[in-house]
Amino acid sequence: MIATIGASIAPGIALLSFFYLKDRYQTEPLHMVIKTFVFGILLVFPVMVLQYGLQEEFYFGDFGKAFIIAGLIEEFFKWFIVYYTVYKHVDFDEPYDGIVYSVAVSLGFATLENFFYLYSFGIQEAWMRALLPVSSHALFGVTMGYYLGRAKFEGTLSKQRWLMIYAVVVPALLHGCYDMILLKSKHHYLWMITPFMAFLWVISLRRVRKVQSKSKMASF
Template structure:
């Protein structure tokens, strides 16, 4: 079991460390990052119960499951927890902080989800789990956090628009990811790898832009 836990959690910790250290100016307190990560771990339990209930009680189409029961539902709960545990906190004091906290929560969720998956299907699945769902959760978190970071230092209509983007853009991307996995079948990897390359390009671009936003924000102070 220890081997399963290590294989399940190690990719998430590596990705979290990567994005945490991408903050070029002022890294966040580790205590806050760990707390948000633990919230992500705990989120797995209500998500599993509620998604199971939806799937058992409702006869839903595959695209509804991909975009709403999984994509929007999961990303909304992540967004809600990041908003109330970090966004409103005094330590959230620069644009890149959104990426740190959203990624921490997403990777907490991915860690425990991965433990359950590898416990069921075997440690031999660890490589593909790290490459696809764990990385996917991290990158959805990056994109969510980028727009939360911008919203924190905006006002009025622009702030509301950025808050909406911080929820609905990662939810949409999560839904597309799920839909590809559900429909590609034998060509799954040929279909999903280009999408993951796009996600990494988009996520790293948001990391760069968030660091640049800090410079612009400070120059206005």
């Protein structure tokens, strides 16, 4: 059990540390980041109940499971947590903060999911889980945080509203694509998911650099 807990938590903590330490100008209070991470863990339970209930009541094909049950529901509730717990908080004071907090809630969610999976199927799956599902949640969080950070500090009210919509829709679409690849490619999924993950990492790191430049201006 101790090994399972360690293998479940380690990738989430490593990825969160990576993105947290990229906040070069005004590092977020650690207690706020930990709180958001814990909220992400707690979010798993209501989301699982909702997903189960919807699938019991309605028929969802692979497309619906990927883009609605997984993508839209999970990313909407992550967005909800970030918006109502930290978005209006005084510590959300630069664009990069959107990425820090969105990644934190996403990795909290991914960490408990990872524990349930490893507990059921064994820690021999730990490396693949770290490289794929846990990492993908972090990268969906980067996308969400990119738009949230822009929404708070950029443009007109109308533009901010659109950016808030993008903060849910774009990560939900990426999440849906990820799940669709896994559902459709089955035994050969690595041939498709590997370039998709590479694409996610490239665009995520570009967004990190772009938001860092805006955070630098906001810090002076």
